Amino acid sequence: MSKQFGKRPCPAKGEIIASSECGSSRNRLFVCPADCPFNPFALANYERLMEIESKLDRECLDWLHSIAAKPQALLQQLSRLHASGDPVALHSFIAVRLFHERNDAGLSAGERFLESRDHGLSNDQQALLRSRCGMRVTLLEVHRVIDHERIEAVDLMAPEAGRFLIIDRSLARMAVRYTTVLAWRYELPHFQRFWGVAITVPEIVDLDPDAVVREISRHLGGPESGPELLGWLALNFVRVQASINAIHAVLHYDMLSSVDARRGVAVYNLRRPLALCFEHLIQLIEWEPGELTDGEFKEGFLDALDCLDAPAEGKIANSILGRLLVGDGRWRLEANGGERFARLRRAFESHMGDRVEFAGERFDDVAAGIARPVSQEQLALVPPGLRLQPTQIELTTTRIVDTENSPAQIAAAAREEFLRIYPDVAVPALGGLTPRQAATDPKHRPALLRLLKGQVRSFDEENLRQGTSGDMDWLLRELGANELILPAPPLRPPSELPSPTSAADDVLDGRGGQYS
Numbered sequence: 400m401s402k403q404f405g406k407r408p409c410p411a412k413g414e415i416i417a418s419s420e421c422g423s424s425r426n427r428l429f430v431c432p433a434d435c436p437f438n439p440f441a442l443a444n445y446e447r448l449m450e451i452e453s454k455l456d457r458e459c460l461d462w463l464h465s466i467a468a469k470p471q472a473l474l475q476q477l478s479r480l481h482a483s484g485d486p487v488a489l490h491s492f493i494a495v496r497l498f499h500e501r502n503d504a505g506l507s508a509g510e511r512f513l514e515s516r517d518h519g520l521s522n523d524q525q526a527l528l529r530s531r532c533g534m535r536v537t538l539l540e541v542h543r544v545i546d547h548e549r550i551e552a553v554d555l556m557a558p559e560a561g562r563f564l565i566i567d568r569s570l571a572r573m574a575v576r577y578t579t580v581l582a583w584r585y586e587l588p589h590f591q592r593f594w595g596v597a598i599t600v601p602e603i604v605d606l607d608p609d610a611v612v613r614e615i616s617r618h619l620g621g622p623e624s625g626p627e628l629l630g631w632l633a634l635n636f637v638r639v640q641a642s643i644n645a646i647h648a649v650l651h652y653d654m655l656s657s658v659d660a661r662r663g664v665a666v667y668n669l670r671r672p673l674a675l676c677f678e679h680l681i682q683l684i685e686w687e688p689g690e691l692t693d694g695e696f697k698e699g700f701l702d703a704l705d706c707l708d709a710p711a712e713g714k715i716a717n718s719i720l721g722r723l724l725v726g727d728g729r730w731r732l733e734a735n736g737g738e739r740f741a742r743l744r745r746a747f748e749s750h751m752g753d754r755v756e757f758a759g760e761r762f763d764d765v766a767a768g769i770a771r772p773v774s775q776e777q778l779a780l781v782p783p784g785l786r787l788q789p790t791q792i793e794l795t796t797t798r799i800v801d802t803e804n805s806p807a808q809i810a811a812a813a814r815e816e817f818l819r820i821y822p823d824v825a826v827p828a829l830g831g832l833t834p835r836q837a838a839t840d841p842k843h844r845p846a847l848l849r850l851l852k853g854q855v856r857s858f859d860e861e862n863l864r865q866g867t868s869g870d871m872d873w874l875l876r877e878l879g880a881n882e883l884i885l886p887a888p889p890l891r892p893p894s895e896l897p898s899p900t901s902a903a904d905d906v907l908d909g910r911g912g913q914y915s
Contacts, residue, residue, distance in 0.1 A: 405418045405419070406418065407421055407437060409421060409429065409435075410431075410432050410434075410435050411425075411429035411430055411431050411432065411435070412429065422521075422522060422523075423522050425437065425438060425439075425522065425526075426438070426440060426522075426523070426526040426588060427522060427525070427526060430588075431588065433588075433589040439451055439523050440523075440526070440527075440587045440588055440589060441589065442549075442566065445548060445566065445568075448566075451521075451523050451524060451527055452527065454524065455520070455524045455527050455528060455531075458512075458519070458520060458524065459493075459497055459509070459512065459528070460477075460493070462508065463493075463496055463497065463508060466508065466511070476492070477489075477492075480492055486595065486596045487595070487596050487598070487640045488637050490583070490594070490595030491595070491636040491637050494534065494594070494595065494633065494636070495633065495634060495636075496508060497509045497531075498531065498532055498534050498633075499630070499633045499634055507532060509528055509532045510532050512528065513525060513528055513529060513532070527587075530585045530586055530587050530592075531594065533585055534583055534584065534585040534594060535583070535584060535585075535629055535633065536581065536582070536584075536629055536632040536633050536636065537554045537556065537581070537582060537583070537584040538554060538555040538556045538580075538581055538600065538608060538609055539552045539553075539554060539555075539565075539578075539579065539580050539581075539582055539584070539597070540552060540554075540555050540577060540578070540579050540608065541570075541574045541575065541576060541578040541579075542562055542885050543562075543576070543885055543886050543888075544571055544574050544575065544576075544888040545571075545889075546571065546889060547568060547571050547572065547891070548567070548568050548571055549564060549566055549590075550565045550566075550567065550570060550571050550574055551563070551564060551565075554584075555608055555609040556609055556612070556628075563591050564589075565584075565590060565592065566590045566591075566592060567592065567593045570593060570597065572891070574888070575855075575856055575859030575862075575863060575888055576855050576856060576859050576885050576887070576888065577852040577853070577855055577856040577859075578599075578856060579599065579600045579608045580597035580598060580599055580600065581597065581598045581600055581612065581632075581639065581643070582594075582595070582596065582597035582598070583595050583596075598639075598640050598643055599643075600612065600643065601643060601647055601650060601785070602849075604828040604846065604849070604850070605787075605828075605846065606785075607849065612632070612639075614782045614784060614785060615639055615642045615643070615646075615782060616628055616631060616632065616635075616639075617782070618780075618781075619635065619638055619639070619642060619780075621635060641780055642780040642781065642782075645773075645776075645777040645778070645781050646780075646781050646782075648771065648773055648777055649777060649778060649781045649786065650785070650786070651771070652771060652772070652773050653786060659736045659737050659738060660735070660764065660765040661735075661736065661737045661740070661762045661763065661764055661765065662733065662734070662735050662762065662765050663733070663734050663736075663737060663739075663740030663741075663743075663744075663760065663762050664731060664732070664733050664760060664761050665731070665732040665740075665744055665757065665759070665760040666731050666732075666757075666759050666760070667729070667730045667731070667732070667751075667755040667756060667757055667758060668728060668755065668756045668758050669727075669728050669729070669730065669754070669755055669756075670756050671754045673725075673727055673728070675754070676730075676751070676754050676755065677725065679750075679751065679754060680723075680751065684706060684746060684747070684750055685706065685707040686704040686705065686706055686707070686723070687705045687707060688702075688703075688705070689702075689703035689704050689705040689722050689723075690703055691724070695724055698726075699727070699729070700724040700725060700731070701725055701726060701727065702724075702725040703723070703724055703725070704722060704723045704725065705719045705721075705722050706719065706720045706721050706722065706723065706743060707719060707720065708720035708739075720734060720739055720742065720743050720746075721733055721734030721735075721739060721740065721743040722734075723747075730755065732744060732747055735765070737762070744760075810861075811865075811867065811869075814858070814861065818854070818858075818871055818874050821854075821874065822834045822835040822874070822877060822878055823835055826850070828850060829843045829846055829847060829850070830842075830843055834847055834850070834851075834878055835878060838878045838880065839879075847880070848880060848882075848883065851874075851875060851880050851883055852883060854871065854874070855871060855875075855883065858870070858871045859887070859888055862887075862888070863888070863893070865893060866891070866892060867890075868887065868890045869887070870887040872884050872887075
């Protein structure tokens with residue numbers, strides 16, 4: 400039937416109905432299917448949904464203002480939050496006021512808005528508000544990025560509910576397999592939506608993400624499980640964000656503070672002619688030509704050599720133990736890491752003997768320059784148990800021996816090489832077992848699965864940075880972790896990875912502008 404007669408087919412009723420009946424009854428009296436072109440909550444009507452959301456945001460802010468005991472104080476608070484540039488604080492304030500604070504009758508402001516006779520909301524806005532009144536905090540683990548809008552995920556606080564579909568362009572642009580965030584979520588008839596912001600949950604080797612959230616709640620004086628935990632998270636979302644931000648900062652500080660990041664420098668005077676010392680040097684120690692900087696040339700050095708550390712045939716990169724700056728009467732050894740520097744000194748002095756004379760050494764603490772100090776306020780927000788085992792890293796320098804491929808191809812090959820040897824490398828987080836051993840050990844297998852999720856996530860994130868594709872399912876199959884094999888994300892334009900706090904599609908931005 401043509402539009403001019405105000406009629407349209409209704410798949411829910413199986414007949415032609417008036418456009419006005421559709422507008423007043425869809426998703427309320429009618430169970431509208433996901434493929435109905437007139438359903439604003441259909442998968443294909445994303446833009447229409449966002450228009451409804453935007454208008455409802457404004458109506459809800461107006462409603463809060465109209466029922467506030469102190470309207471001017473509410474306006475000032477909204478203005479301060481908007482000016483602060485903190486989307487978590489702004490969205491949490493509105494979410495609590497609208498959906499979680501309740502009156503003596505047990506009704507939220509959003510529910511009272513729906514019951515008011517003169518609310519002026521369209522049928523579509525009412526349907527959306529009803530859904531938002533059931534909004535809850537969720538711990539989301541992404542399992543599949545379908546396309547630029549759709550994601551499949553599970554709620555780690557309620558895994559028994561299984562996977563569900565989320566429509567959110569912002570998250571779909573930056574998510575990968577096993578991205579884990581804490582966020583507000585509400586259900587629409589055919590998919591679910593985020594509201595506000597999402598916070599990335601820190602990786603803790605010994606704890607699953609839901610256990611991390613429970614530990615944060617316990618540390619901040621909240622419950623550890625059940626509906627009480629979800630209610631507490633909703634009312635304390637800003638405190639939880641502050642704790643998570645502090646955990647990110649403190650764990651980063653602990654990681655850098657624990658690394659052997661001293662840069663050792665030793666100076667030697669030559670006791671024999673340069674040519675004789677140099678000829679003796681290259682007879683036994685594995686050196687390769689290095690690069691001399693302009694500053695080093697101005698210091699009087701003539702050349703630079705890299706000392707290779709156990710070069711491996713067939714590898715695309717060789718580890719460099721340290722470097723030697725060659726001068727006419729003075730040589731200088733440099734290495735990153737106290738242990739590596741000590742090994743380089745021993746090898747050099749043992750080989751050169753009395754041909755050189757040690758003149759002095761110094762150490763520079765590289766980590767001190769990049770580890771941001773943390774405050775007592777931050778430390779107080781971090782559960783002590785989450786700091787027991789900081790991530791261990793080792794600083795190394797490598798020489799690329801592949802001259803035929805691009806840097807991106809070389810990086811991909813290095814990643815493949817790491818994954819190839821990974822099953823048989825002892826891992827401290829697995830009690831010193833290798834991943835292959837832990838795969839069959841009931842005690843350590845859960846920790847292995849957590850580590851493998853992190854490997855998959857890192858692999859996908861690198862693909863996202865580089866605009867490349869691929870997966871590492873072969874490694875999961877080799878370790879018998881088939882339950883972790885999920886479809887790889889689609890190829891997307893290179894993207895910046897999310898910050899600890901990332902916005903969903905419907906960030907209010909200036910929608911509270913009239914209250915500024």
